[in-house]
Amino acid sequence: xxxxxxxxxxxxxxxxxxxxxxxxxxxxxxxxxxxxxxxxxxxxxxxxxxxxxxxxxxxxxxxxxxxxxxxxxxxxxxxxxxxxxxxxxxxxxxxxxxxxxxxxxxxxxxxxxxxxxxxxxxxxxxxxxxxxxxxxxxxxxxxxxxxxxxxxxxxxxxxxxxxxxxxxxxxxxxxxxxxxxxxxxxxxxxxxxxxxxxxxxxxxxxxxxxxxxxxxxxxxxxxxxxxxxxxxxxxxxxxxxxxxxxxxxxxxxxxxxxxxxxxxxxxxxxxxxxxxxxxxxxxxxxxxxxxxxxxxxxxxxxxxxxxxxxxxxxxxxxxxxxxxxxxxxxxxxxxxxxxxxxxxxxxxxxxxxxxxxxxxxxxxxxxxxxxxxxxxxxxxxxxxxx
Amino acid sequence: xxxxxxxxxxxxxxxxxxxxxxxxxxxxxxxxxxxxxxxxxxxxxxxxxxxxxxxxxxxxxxxxxxxxxxxxxxxxxxxxxxxxxxxxxxxxxxxxxxxxxxxxxxxxxxxxxxxxxxxxxxxxxxxxxxxxxxxxxxxxxxxxxxxxxxxxxxxxxxxxxxxxxxxxxxxxxxxxxxxxxxxxxxxxxxxxxxxxxxxxxxxxxxxxxxxxxxxxxxxxxxxxxxxxxxxxxxxxxxxxxxxxxxxxxxxxxxxxxxxxxxxxxxxxxxxxxxxxxxxxxxxxxxxxxxxxxxxxxxxxxxxxxxxxxxxxxxxxxxxxxxxxxxxxxxxxxxxxxxxxxxxxxxxxxxxxxxxxxxxxxxxxxxxxxxxxxxxxxxxxxxxxxx
Numbered sequence: 191x192x193x194x195x196x197x198x199x200x201x202x203x204x205x206x207x208x209x210x211x212x213x214x215x216x217x218x219x220x221x222x223x224x225x226x227x228x229x230x231x232x233x234x235x236x237x238x239x240x241x242x243x244x245x246x247x248x249x250x251x252x253x254x255x256x257x258x259x260x261x262x263x264x265x266x267x268x269x270x271x272x273x274x275x276x277x278x279x280x281x282x283x284x285x286x287x288x289x290x291x292x293x294x295x296x297x298x299x300x301x302x303x304x305x306x307x308x309x310x311x312x313x314x315x316x317x318x319x320x321x322x323x324x325x326x327x328x329x330x331x332x333x334x335x336x337x338x339x340x341x342x343x344x345x346x347x348x349x350x351x352x353x354x355x356x357x358x359x360x361x362x363x364x365x366x367x368x369x370x371x372x373x374x375x376x377x378x379x380x381x382x383x384x385x386x387x388x389x390x391x392x393x394x395x396x397x398x399x400x401x402x403x404x405x406x407x408x409x410x411x412x413x414x415x416x417x418x419x420x421x422x423x424x425x426x427x428x429x430x431x432x433x434x435x436x437x438x439x440x441x442x443x444x445x446x447x448x449x450x451x452x453x454x455x456x457x458x459x460x461x462x463x464x465x466x467x468x469x470x471x472x473x474x475x476x477x478x479x480x481x482x483x484x485x486x487x488x489x490x491x492x493x494x495x496x497x498x499x500x501x502x503x504x505x506x507x508x509x510x511x512x513x514x515x516x517x518x519x520x521x522x523x524x525x526x527x528x529x530x531x532x533x534x535x536x537x538x539x540x541x542x543x544x545x546x547x548x549x550x551x552x553x554x555x556x557x558x559x560x561x562x563x564x565x566x567x568x569x570x571x572x573x574x575x576x
Numbered sequence: 577x578x579x580x581x582x583x584x585x586x587x588x589x590x591x592x593x594x595x596x597x598x599x600x601x602x603x604x605x606x607x608x609x610x611x612x613x614x615x616x617x618x619x620x621x622x623x624x625x626x627x628x629x630x631x632x633x634x635x636x637x638x639x640x641x642x643x644x645x646x647x648x649x650x651x652x653x654x655x656x657x658x659x660x661x662x663x664x665x666x667x668x669x670x671x672x673x674x675x676x677x678x679x680x681x682x683x684x685x686x687x688x689x690x691x692x693x694x695x696x697x698x699x700x701x702x703x704x705x706x707x708x709x710x711x712x713x714x715x716x717x718x719x720x721x722x723x724x725x726x727x728x729x730x731x732x733x734x735x736x737x738x739x740x741x742x743x744x745x746x747x748x749x750x751x752x753x754x755x756x757x758x759x760x761x762x763x764x765x766x767x768x769x770x771x772x773x774x775x776x777x778x779x780x781x782x783x784x785x786x787x788x789x790x791x792x793x794x795x796x797x798x799x800x801x802x803x804x805x806x807x808x809x810x811x812x813x814x815x816x817x818x819x820x821x822x823x824x825x826x827x828x829x830x831x832x833x834x835x836x837x838x839x840x841x842x843x844x845x846x847x848x849x850x851x852x853x854x855x856x857x858x859x860x861x862x863x864x865x866x867x868x869x870x871x872x873x874x875x876x877x878x879x880x881x882x883x884x885x886x887x888x889x890x891x892x893x894x895x896x897x898x899x900x901x902x903x904x905x906x907x908x909x910x911x912x913x914x915x916x917x918x919x920x921x922x923x924x925x926x927x928x929x930x931x932x933x934x935x936x937x938x939x940x941x942x943x944x945x946x947x948x949x950x951x952x953x954x955x956x957x958x959x960x961x962x
Contacts, residue, residue, distance in 0.1 A: 229912065233919045235900065258887070258912045266890055266908060274904045501644070504652055514621065518660045522652060526615065526644045533619045533919055 193381070193408055194440040194461075202564035204432060204459035207555045210409075210440050212278040212330040213379020214270065215245065219440065219461040220558075222452070222551045223248040223280055224544055225469060228257070229273040232469050233537045234544070236275045242513070242541065243548045246278040246330075248464040251323050252287030252315075256306050260326035268328030268376035280464065281329035283320045283385075285336055286413075286445070297337055297354070317358040318365040321382070325369050328376030331409070331442075334362040336385040338414040343389035343423075351414075352387045352398040359384060359405050383409040383442070386431045390423040395430035402435070409440045412460065416445035425454055432459040449478070449490055449550050450571050456554055457567045468543035473536050475528045478546040479508035487569040490546075495539065500525045507538075513545035514538075579767070579794055580826040588950035590818060590845035593941045596795075596826050598664040598716040599765020600656065601631065605826065605847040606940050608838070608933045609634040609666055611855060614643070615659040618855050619923045620930070622661045628899070628927065629934050632664040632716075634850040637709050638673030638701075642692050646712035654714030654762035666850065667715035669706045669771075671722055672799075672831070683723055683740070703744040704751040707768070711755050714762030717795070717828075720748040722771040724800040729775035729809075737800075738773045738784040745770060745791050769795040769828070772817045776809040781816035788821070795826045798846065802831035811840055818845040835864070835876055835936050836957050842940055843953045854929035859922050861914045864932040865894035873955040876932075881925065886911045899931035900924075 196208045210217040224231045224239065226247040231239060239247065249269060254260060266272040269279055285302065288295055292304035294312075301316030317335045324332035336355040339347040366382045369375060384407030388394030402410055412431050415424045428443065435441060443460040446452060452463050468478065475496040481489055493500075495507070503521040511517075515524065515538035527535030557563040582594045596603040610617045610625065612633040617625060625633065635655060640646060652658040655665055671688065674681055678690035680698075687702030703721045710718035722741040725733040752768045755761060770793030774780030788796055798817050801810045814829065821827060829846040832838060838849050854864065857878070867877040879886075881893070889907040897903075901910065901924035913921030943949040 228916045228918060229909070230918050230920045233923070235920065235923070236904070237900070257916060258908075262888060262908070262912075265888060266906070272906075272909055272912075274909070502648060502651060514623070518622070520652070520658075522644070522648070523615070523658055523660070526648075526658075530614045530643060532614060532616050533922065534616045534621065536919065537619070537621070537923075 192438070194438065196438060198559050200457070200558050200563045201561070203457040203567065205456045205554075205558055205563050205567070206459070206461075207558040208440070208461060210462075212246070212381075213377055214276065214278040214330050217245045217278055217462070218555060220452075220456045220551055220554050221245060221462050222547045223462060223464040225250075225464060225466050226273065226275070228253045229263075229269060231544075232473070233533070233540045236273065238541065239275070240277065242545055243552070244277075244544065246280055246462075247275060248280045248282065249327070249329065250287055251281050251284035251320060251327065252291065254327060255284060255323050256308055260323040264326040264376060268326075270328060270377075278330040279327075280331040280442070281324045281327055281333065282444070283333040283335040284315050284323065285320070285338075288315055289338070289340065299354070299357075301335070317362040321362050321365040322369060325366075325373075325375050325380065328380065330377065330380060332366070332380055332382050333411055334359045334382060334385055336387055336413050338387050338417075339389065341418040343391070343419070345391055345394070348387070348389040348391055348394050352394050352401065355385065355387050355398065356401040356405070359402065363405060381409065383407060383411055385411045385413045385444075386435070387414045388427070388430070389414055390419065390426045390430070392426075392430045395427055396434050399431045399434035409442075410435050411442040411444050413444045415443065416447055416465070421451060421454070424451065425458060428455055428458045428460060448572065449547070452550075453554060453567050453570050457563070468547045469540055472539035472543040475535070475539060477507055477539055478543055480510045481573045483573045487571075488566070489569070489571045489573040491573045495521060495525050496528045497525075507542050508546070511542065511545060511549070513542045515542045578824075580824065582824060584945050586843075586944050586949045587947070589843040589953065591842045591940075591944055591949050591953070592845070592847075593944040594826070594847060596848075598632070598767075599763055600662065600664045600716050603631045603664055603848070604941060606838075606842045606937055606944075607631060607848050608937045609848060609850040610930055611636075611850060611852050612659065612661070614639045615649075615655060617930075618859070619919070619926050622659065624927065625661070626663065628931055629938070630663075630930065632666055632848075633661060634666045634668065635713070635715065636673055637667050637670035637706060637713065638677065640713060641670060641709050642694055646709040650712040650762060654712075656714060656763075664716040665713075666717040666828070667710045667713055667719065668830070669719040669721040670701050670709065671706070671724075674701055675724070675726065685740070685743075687721070703748040707748050707751040708755060711752075711759075711761050711766065714766065716763065716766060718752070718766055718768050719797055720745045720768060720771055722773055722799050724773050724803075725775065727804040729777070729805070731777055731780070734773070734775040734777055734780050738780050738787065741771065741773050741784065742787040742791070745788065749791060767795060769793060769797050771797045771799045771830075772821070773800045774813070774816070775800055776805065776812045776816070778812075778816045781813055782820050785817045785820035795828075796821050797828040797830050799830045801829065802833055802851070807837060807840070810837065811844060814841055814844045814846060834958065835933070838936070839940060839953050839956050843949070854933045855926055858925035858929040861921070861925060863893055863925055864929050866896045867959045869959045873957075874952070875955070875957045875959040877959045881907060881911050882914050883911075893928050894932070897928065897931060897935070899928045901928045
């Protein structure tokens, strides 16, 4: 069986529907992965995630390494058992959180020297260490450690980063071979994906993509995006990388994004996405709802459920939504829960936003399947109704 | 149909199993009511409560009056619709929170003058106002406003309180007749229950019970307990009141308590209970688990899941429990969630403790039904294993 199968190609774009066969089950693509940072998607049980149709979650290597420690999770039998999630798990390399959260950070050939944000403990995250931790976690998809320069992008620093990422990738592959392929790992079905860097420079994205293919990776993440750059820059990064990656390989876009970002990236050939937006926004009362613009075009808007205007609104958050919150509760009630600091408010908001994202991905897959993705994607955008 | 039916009487004590027929369904007794202070049992959905076997919840008049306001809940169609809970709802009078939470409090013949804790707004909670608010909420069981002196108990102050409570009860009954019985209320099936006060003084509890019967109430709450007095004082208050209340009336013990308090109160004739213990303790990581003492007697212990000792404990919270948390997760995982400040930790702890209480009440009902309540209650206590 192929690791990744393309089921249907869109004729007007690079969008396709497909399926990734992981050691813990299939993932239909295009797909969104809820973020389970510390081995839990915030406020949500594994049973709920399954029920809502989330096939795969993303967990953060940096956070789990720091607490409770990958050694403890190894003893528990791996992250699937520790968090009791039977579906596929995607882990990042830890590099992004070292970049965004660590107190101190110094990139060296050996790896990244940094201090953990919680206790200030000094560590080196090396390509080998990242593979080791992810092997202990036993995720289905592991990522190589990459270097990236941050935004605004600078050509010379970005060039160094793709070169370092390539050298680190070689070391990661060796370590993966040693402890996962030849070893006795928690999850013998774990796969190591490459990462394409290169900011929004055409020649660098091209070079980095070619490097990763040359190293023998069968699946790829596109990294160094969603770091503050405008939407157009993000799209360029994708457009420059995709033509140099095998068509029949799954491609993950790291840390993206809004529904608009996602549908645009799907049309450029990306298959999977992870982002804190639906869960983090939910915690602040910002909810995604389906909407149409004045000229009848489909899209979405966001509302702030905490606002006074929803106080006596006895309609659902989104009357077109099939989540538990929308089927059972009113805006007035959810607003009351937020106003009272009641955790149930965050729960209802989280289930709604996640369902919105998961439903949205399903609409994309259906549109590709039934040949109307072009129409859907060319109209779909965020609508400002308020 | 009788409002309350006794199904089985225990031969060795005043314990009985029964059923209260409310406008929103039956409540099998003895029973525990989870606390839904602000129209939500903290962290829990209505669907979950139903699934876990909670037949009735208790909501707080004081809190809902303050926010979102009983007027808003009336507009929503009552509290059942506002919180989407289709089962019975019990509301208190608001008096206890005025006593325990308000910034300022002055008891007058007209009612209690006080300042809300959140915004300092000054209000008078009168017997009529309490009935009015509860009518707007549309609960199935409403309570009359009572006065109580607090602990330590003093005879003269306690005597004044039962006299004032009686005069207030007369006014509450008139108001209830006017707006619920003769009016067009949210919930025409709402019933007003009397409250017995009198601290732990035999003559006062007796007098207060007789007052309430004389006023025509068909159901009763025993109040002024769980205010800091020792277990023995609480039991005295029950023992002094019960003989003077009709046997075939339901009796609620307000704000009680530990499983040990509850089983002892059941043996003295109490039918229903409400308490923040299972939900509040859960939020602090304190969990109730079934245990046996060294001499083989059944009971329970509490554990603090946050402790280091549970760090690598890959067994369930309670291997005899059928809650989602125990069936799906380990102590190590729940501890990790608490250590990481993850809301799912509080959710899992809450569902466990509530299930423990609800299972415990079911065990009591079964013991009464099958004639071993005497054995169960005489052995059952909190066991200190650690």
